[in-house]
Amino acid sequence: MFEVIIYLFESYMQLDQNIEVDAQEITEELLEEGFQRADISKALAWLDHLSGLHETEESNRVQLAKLTSHRVYSEQEQFRLNSACQGYISYLEQAEILNGYTREIVIDCAMLLELNELELQDLKWLILMVLFNDPSSESEFLQLESMLMDLEDGLIH
Template sequence: MMMDILMYLFETYIHSDAELQVDQDELEEELVRAGFHKKDIYKALNWLEELAALQQTEGHKALTVSAATSVRIFAPKEMLRLDVECRGFILFLEQIKVLTPETREMVIDRIMGLETNEFGLDDLKWIILMVLFNVPGNENAYTLMEELLYSKEQGILH
């Protein structure tokens, strides 16, 4: 349900270039009218606040120091959330320079911040789009990811 709210917000306010300066109370009321539960709304809004906070922390700057030949090893908890297909897609996006080590870690952080038992490749693609959109300097990567997400002929991305 949280993923549905995040996708709704992303498509309504971000992807459509709608007015972003929305009062939080108004936003909560709109989401309730759209059929979402208050508990899920608060979780989704908190998730977005944590995403915004990620780009402000200095801790992620240390991630860019890793060598180009380094390999990301997933923790057992991450492997439970991200199946082989999702992990492979993250690696693919890193190889084609859509994700940097820093944005990859932000994506993984936000995935682990979701309260869901069901998470698949389509969800991953949306999370990646949201992260890239929210991190300044990733406009080209966002555009490429958007093309990968919306393209009718996704080839190997199916």
């Protein structure tokens, strides 16, 4: 399922223009690419869930946590998000790329994936998708994207 999500993100979501694509058209394309129908359905449901999370009114969003607060992960969250993933989320909060609200969306979306344990590289893609889909996080998306592309190119600032 996660491979389908990544494929869709790379193929459709990063386009500069907004295009409306029918779910049936996407499903047919993905089937032609070799993805399984069940994985496609789950991926589309996951993406629909993600877009629904960002439709919440700004005034109704979770208030940012105090700087002295600490996120405690449940046992299930610890199983899915290993210490490297938890540390990376914490790092992005300290860098002000994630806030309390977007952090919770990242964790929620990670828990919906059908993976035993999320690899750090996959978490980075997931965070990019969360920020991309949040209209109020455009600058944070660009900052994270730049950081990740620089690391892939071997540049360190």
